[in-house]
Amino acid sequence: MRDVAVVAFAQTDHMAEDSGLSEVELLAPVIHEIKERTGLQRFGFTCSGSCDYLAGAPFSFVSALDAVGAWPPISESHVEMDAAWALYEAWVRLQHGDVDTALVYGFGKSSQGDLRQIMTLQLDPYYLAPLGPDQVSLAALQAQAYLRRSGAKEDDLRAVATRSRAAGRANPRVPDLPEPAADDPYEIAPLRTYDIAPITDGAAAIVLAAGERARELCDRPAWIRGIDHRADAHALGARDLSRAESARLAGERAGATAATSAAAAAGIEVAELHAQFSHEELMLREALELGDDVTVNPSGGALAANPVMATGLIRIGEAAARVFDGTARRALAHAASGPCLQQNLVCVLEGAVDG
Amino acid sequence: MGNPCAVIGVGQTRYRTKRLDVSIAGLVREAALRALEDAGLTFADIDAVVIGKAPDLFEGVMMPEAYLADALGARGKPVMRVHTAGSVGGSTGVVAASLINAGVHDRVLVVAWEKQSESNATWALTTHPPYNASLVVGAGGYFAPHIRAYIRRSGAPDHIGTLVAVKDRQNALKNPYAHLRIPGISREMVESTPMLWEPIRYLETCPSSDGACAMVLASETAARRAPNPPAWVHGAAMRSEPIFFAGRDTVNPRAGRDCAADVYGQAGITEPRGQLDCAEVYVPFSWYEPMWLENLGFCGEGAGWKLTEAGATALDGDIPWNPSGGVLSSNPIGASGLIRFAEAALQVRGLAGEHQVDGARRALGHAYGGGAQFFAMWIVGSAKP
Numbered sequence: 001m002r003d004v005a006v007v008a009f010a011q012t013d014h015m016a017e018d019s020g021l022s023e024v025e026l027l028a029p030v031i032h033e034i035k036e037r038t039g040l041q042r043f044g045f046t047c048s049g050s051c052d053y054l055a056g057a058p059f060s061f062v063s064a065l066d067a068v069g070a071w072p073p074i075s076e077s078h079v080e081m082d083a084a085w086a087l088y089e090a091w092v093r094l095q096h097g098d099v100d101t102a103l104v105y106g107f108g109k110s111s112q113g114d115l116r117q118i119m120t121l122q123l124d125p126y127y128l129a130p131l132g133p134d135q136v137s138l139a140a141l142q143a144q145a146y147l148r149r150s151g152a153k154e155d156d157l158r159a160v161a162t163r164s165r166a167a168g169r170a171n172p173r174v175p176d177l178p179e180p181a182a183d184d185p186y187e188i189a190p191l192r193t194y195d196i197a198p199i200t201d202g203a204a205a206i207v208l209a210a211g212e213r214a215r216e217l218c219d220r221p222a223w224i225r226g227i228d229h230r231a232d233a234h235a236l237g238a239r240d241l242s243r244a245e246s247a248r249l250a251g252e253r254a255g256a257t258a259a260t261s262a263a264a265a266a267g268i269e270v271a272e273l274h275a276q277f278s279h280e281e282l283m284l285r286e287a288l289e290l291g292d293d294v295t296v297n298p299s300g301g302a303l304a305a306n307p308v309m310a311t312g313l314i315r316i317g318e319a320a321a322r323v324f325d326g327t328a329r330r331a332l333a334h335a336a337s338g339p340c341l342q343q344n345l346v347c348v349l350e351g352a353v354d355g
Numbered sequence: 356m357g358n359p360c361a362v363i364g365v366g367q368t369r370y371r372t373k374r375l376d377v378s379i380a381g382l383v384r385e386a387a388l389r390a391l392e393d394a395g396l397t398f399a400d401i402d403a404v405v406i407g408k409a410p411d412l413f414e415g416v417m418m419p420e421a422y423l424a425d426a427l428g429a430r431g432k433p434v435m436r437v438h439t440a441g442s443v444g445g446s447t448g449v450v451a452a453s454l455i456n457a458g459v460h461d462r463v464l465v466v467a468w469e470k471q472s473e474s475n476a477t478w479a480l481t482t483h484p485p486y487n488a489s490l491v492v493g494a495g496g497y498f499a500p501h502i503r504a505y506i507r508r509s510g511a512p513d514h515i516g517t518l519v520a521v522k523d524r525q526n527a528l529k530n531p532y533a534h535l536r537i538p539g540i541s542r543e544m545v546e547s548t549p550m551l552w553e554p555i556r557y558l559e560t561c562p563s564s565d566g567a568c569a570m571v572l573a574s575e576t577a578a579r580r581a582p583n584p585p586a587w588v589h590g591a592a593m594r595s596e597p598i599f600f601a602g603r604d605t606v607n608p609r610a611g612r613d614c615a616a617d618v619y620g621q622a623g624i625t626e627p628r629g630q631l632d633c634a635e636v637y638v639p640f641s642w643y644e645p646m647w648l649e650n651l652g653f654c655g656e657g658a659g660w661k662l663t664e665a666g667a668t669a670l671d672g673d674i675p676w677n678p679s680g681g682v683l684s685s686n687p688i689g690a691s692g693l694i695r696f697a698e699a700a701l702q703v704r705g706l707a708g709e710h711q712v713d714g715a716r717r718a719l720g721h722a723y724g725g726g727a728q729f730f731a732m733w734i735v736g737s738a739k740p
Binding site for chain 1: 457459
């Protein structure tokens with residue numbers, strides 16, 4: 001495979017309330033910033049991720065092109081998925097060898113609707129959606145299944161939330177959330193308010209570059225050493241809800257776990273996990289074999305800020321940022337899609353091997 | 356372009372107004388199983404699945420690829436969902452081919468679909484987003500002014516659109532999958548139908564269809580084991596431009612011209628009318644045939660309607676366009692682009708049946724979408740590039 005690296009990452013100050021900005025207005029400054037930072041005005045390929053249901057209208061990605069400046073016309077595509085999958089598509093495109101740079105972006109304004117209810121619409125439209133289970137209820141089912149199997153306690157969930165929110169308060173990009181209290185009410189047991197990612201608006205962009213181009217554009221590129229994504233069954237009854245099986249598979253394929261690469265697994269220092277609920281972090285740590293020595297979600301993760309459709313891409317950006325600044329030599333990033341961690345993407349990033 | 360990519364399986368559903376006998380999952384599975392049968396494979400042989408469809412609001416299922424993973428045998432596999440408006444079927448094909456070109460996978464299942472009977476596309480396309488003025492009612496309302504601009508610019512006579520409407524429906528009579536099969540279709544019949552959006556009459560528009568189209572794409576190694584002849588991808592490209600800005604040529608969009616130049620460059624084509632044997636081009640309103648003839652370089656600007664009028668694009672013409680009957684005869688929106696790509700592949704595989712263009716060796720598949728701003732194209736050939 002051709003060596004491809006994350007060479008730049010930009011994101012909005014994610015907002016807990018509707019700021020009155022449209023999606024394209026959220027995105028435009030981020031695109032401007034990343035173009036300025038890389039000095040690139042044109043890219044070999046462009047790919048984005050967004051979801052029409054957040055705006056309640058078709059073609060969110062069409063107006064987003066206004067922020068990109070797609071003139072003269074650009075080679076471009078879009079996934080109706082978290083933009084981490086747009087990054088995957090761009091990484092694939094860079095493997096062809098004829099282009100060297102790619103712009104990837106994602107954006108979401110979930111403050112415009114009732115996200116919990118909207119997510120119900122991604123369920124099987126004949127057998128599941130008509131029952132009306134919302135996203136948090138399904139997550140609570142999974143949390144129960146996980147706690148029962150693993151023996152983890154609600155205190156363990158609160159510890160995840162406490163750490164995430166503290167990290168979030170240290171991250172100027174995300175809104176401040178208070179320290180969780182043990183008597184905070186249940187949203188849906190066993191999940192309490194703090195176990196659930198907040199409603200957040202925001203956008204993010206990443207530039208990928210291949211080979212020499214990456215070295216020109218960045219002092220310390222975050223090289224993609226492995227990237228893979230896998231889907232699990234959609235039907236919740238068809239899988240063991242207490243395990244993130246497709247995350248385990250994706251991790252294995254990306255060379256993040258001992259099954260395929262003991263060295264890589266041993267060397268992961270930082271992991272950014274797309275966990276929208278506290279128990280998801282614990283499940284993902286297990287599936288990806290991340291020990292206690294791995295720093296998880298130093299950015300605060302999705303529990304601190306969750307600009308839907310950009311959240312997964314931001315995990316890759318935050319992991320890359322740890323490589324850029326030398327905090328980590330090897331970092332793992334994870335993104336999820338679908339109900340109860342149905343789809344998972346794992347990306348292993350690394351600074352130059354010989355330093 | 357990287358590693359060679361071949362089409363080794365094609366599957367289509369019959370396109371109908373309503374497929375009440377199947378769910379969405381049943382519909383996509385039907386096409387997928389036919390493509391697998393053509394390729395001599397089962398779901399177990401597939402490395403990854405790429406799904407495409409037009410806006411989720413059409414059926415009211417958000418990100419339906421999550422739900423479709425089960426029906427498409429995708430458990431434990433990578434699943435991607437492409438959405439680039441009306442061009443999405445084409446883009447989905449390009450993204451799937453990209454996985455093979457990149458050397459990431461050996462066998463990729465690509466599926467695109469729409470089940471318009473579970474929705475109302477015109478309603479879903481008539482939007483009132485909070486920060487923008489709503490300018491259109493459905494796709495016809497949007498494209499009719501561009502067609503009027505073309506007629507004024509080119510001096511084309513009024514009946515050109517009618518000729519395309521008749522020609523594509525005559526072709527559809529030879530395609531068992533086609534939705535609109537109208538025996539005795541004639542100019543008089545088209546001209547007797549109501550005017551919807553001047554100058555587009557009822558029979559000059561595409562139908563609303565339920566349907567799915569699937570293909571199995573393969574690496575060279577995997578293609579060698581395929582039971583039926585492959586179609587090789589000689590070039591694939593996408594281009595996008597913004598929808599509104601002063602001076603944008605919406606009649607002959609630059610993104611279309613650039614995309615064609617890219618794909619011709621990859622395939623070594625300098626004179627498309629002479630070097631291609633047929634083309635499956637996204638023509639949802641009859642007048643888009645002459646418009647795209649010019650945009651795609653099959654003739655000079657202003658001359659597209661003359662090719663149509665002279666019968667050059669008919670099944671027995673020198674460059675048949677839409678031998679399958681095209682989008683004018685079948686339009687499951689999200690699948691319509693992939694059907695163009697698949698029909699182009701069937702032609703060069705010699706498997707197009709009654710609408711086969713004799714000796715077709717190289718063919719163009721084309722799709723466009725949004726405000727004629729998104730383009731996806733590929734060229735397939737019977738010979739390995």
